[in-house]
Each structure stands twice: as structure tokens, then as C-alpha cells.
Amino acid sequence: MSDIPALEALKQALRRLPGVGPKSAQRMAFHLLERDREGARRIAQALSEAVERVIRCRRCNNFSESELCDICSSPRRDGSLLCIVESPSDLISLDQSGVYNGLYFVLMGRLSPLDGIGPEDIGIPRLEALLDEGGVKEVVLATNLTVEGEATAHYIGELVRQRNIKATRIAYGVPIGGELEYTDRMTLARALSGRREA
Template identity: 45%
Template sequence: MAGLIKPLNSVYDQFRRLPGLGNKSALRLAYHIIDMPEEDVRRLAETLLQAKRNIRFCRECFNLTDSDECEICRDEKRDHSMICVVEQPQDAMAMERSRGYTGVYHVLHGCLSPLDGIGPEELRIKELLSRLGSGDVKEVILATNSNVEGEATAAYLAQLLKHQPVVVSRIARGLPMGGDLEYADEVTLAKALENRTRITG
């Protein structure tokens, strides 16, 4: 950025690479790092390096873990006959916060996006099919995002799993709790109608 001394500009450039950070936020963080005591900066850098070195993919579901298997896959109280397929580890965390799901997960690490060069081979789809080979899985819940890529991924997986001896379901989409109809977009309203439930005879 024009006007920044080179070392500060380097910090700014690194923050700018992070998703969800605009130029102003990246600049604010860069100044904040420079204002921090050196010991705090060293601790932050060491924490990031340790996390990068110690975090790996669960050998079963490909969620993030610091051991061979994640806590969810190791938990015998979870329903291992039900697999919820999500795009990213943070999606599994969001499902966990709902406290309404007791099965296990499978993390694809992306979604189908031909324009970005992401096809089935770039996702953990072969590993999902391998998990179904044991015969223990009864249901696969497709919980990819409700956007063009997420819907395409769910449709592809549904077609792929059609001949598997499992129930394939898709999470419902619609209006969020507390949402006003006037602020909802057409797709959300259409999905809310599509996924309506009967409340009387």
C-alpha cells in the first residue's frame, strides 16, 4: 500500500491474503501487531506454527484433529450409522452448536466448482463411498451450503449414492428463526415453501 514503510506493508500484505479481511481491516491488524509487545507477537507466531504443525485430518471423517481420529469419530455414544456430509470443518462445528445432531460427519473440503477447477477428484468423495462399504451406515445427510456450488454438490452426491443401500436426505432450507418475510430473498422464500410442514389434518 502506498505510504507504508516496507516492513509494515509486508505485514499488511499477509493479512490481506486472509479471507474475509478487507483492506481497512488488514491495515488495522497490521498496525495492531506493530503496537503489540514483542513477547506477545512471538507468542502469537509460535501459536500459529504449533497449530499448523499439530492439526491434521481425521483418518475417518477428515475433520480437523490433533490425533489420528477426531473426538466425534471416537465417541461411542454418537450414532455412527448416520453421516452428515459438509463442505468444511467449520460447517461441522456449526452443526455441533445446534446440539440437535448426534451422528458423525464427513468433510469434503470444498464443493464442486468447475470454474475454479474443482471436480469430484479434488473432494473427499471416494473416502465417503469407502465408508459406506462397511454396511453400517443407514443414512447420509447432505448438508452442503445452499448456493449454486453447494446445490450442485448435493445433486451430484445424491445421484452417486442413489444405488447405495442408504437413505439419502438433504437438510431443509428456509427462513431463519426471527426472520421477517419482507427481507427474505426469493430463493429463501421458495425453499421455505418447498420445505413446509403440515400442522393440521
């Protein structure tokens, strides 16, 4: 334990970041204090501003600085399509593909009963209210291809079908440029079962 309380507090704060353990936090803290105090000030200022200004879009739950995010307020978006993603970073990845032009709903997580994460924790009641407004004709389930992501997609798919809305799942399989030799069995199985006419 350091006898410098401010340094200890900085290391503990850095440990809150994902993937940052005690040694990494110490390296970051020492780097900022030894070599980049101006960078540390800029990080502190940017973090403070983001915490104060960034809120959740009232419609899609994505990060925004206004009540409606740019995507939800765009008249060029197809409101009959709704893509469900786990996180804002998933939304950015899909949107940057340039292929999808509908709206989104960000869960900010996925169902995980073992971790105590249920439907209310990921905004399912907000999603149901959005679906009940009408206008959505198809829901694209774009949760990650993990056990929890698949369970979440299944759960939401059932809710969607109960409302007579079409539910689709993103396709998955061998990535472009990937070699079959290095592709895992589950990915190959899904690629084969989801094959389409060439």
C-alpha cells in the same frame, strides 16, 4: 512499497487471510508492531503450533490432533448416520445445535467446475470408500444453499443412492424470528414447497 522488508513480508502474509486487503493488512501489521507486540508473539506461537499439530481425521476429514477426532472416536455417536458438510465451521455449527448425534464427513470445499474444483479435490473418493465400508444407513446432505452447494449435494446424493443408502437434505426456509417481508423469494419458495403438517 516499504523499504522495510520484514514489515512488507508481514503485510503480505496477513493478506493471505480471507477478506483482508492491502489497507487492512497494513492496519493489522501496524497495530501489532505499535501497540501489541506480545499479542503478535502469541499469534505467531499459536499459529506455528497449530500448523505443526493439527492434522485431518482419517475417517471424517475434520481437523484433529489425533488420527481419529473426538466425534469419530465417541462410542455415543450413531454410526448409521453420516452428515456431509463443506467445512469444519459448518460441522461445529450443526453439532452445537445438539439435535444431531451421528457422524460427519467434511468435504473441505464444494464442487465448482468453473474454479477447477472437482470431486477429487473435495475428498469424494474418501467418502465413497467410507460409504463402501457399510454401516451407514442414511446420509444427511448439509452443504450450503448456494449454487455450488446444491450441485455438490446433488452429486453426492446420486453416489449415495447408487449404494442403496437413504439420502436426505437438510430442511431450509424462513429462519426463526425472521419476517416474511424481508425474506428473499427463493427462501420463501423453498419454505412453501417443503411445508409439513402443523
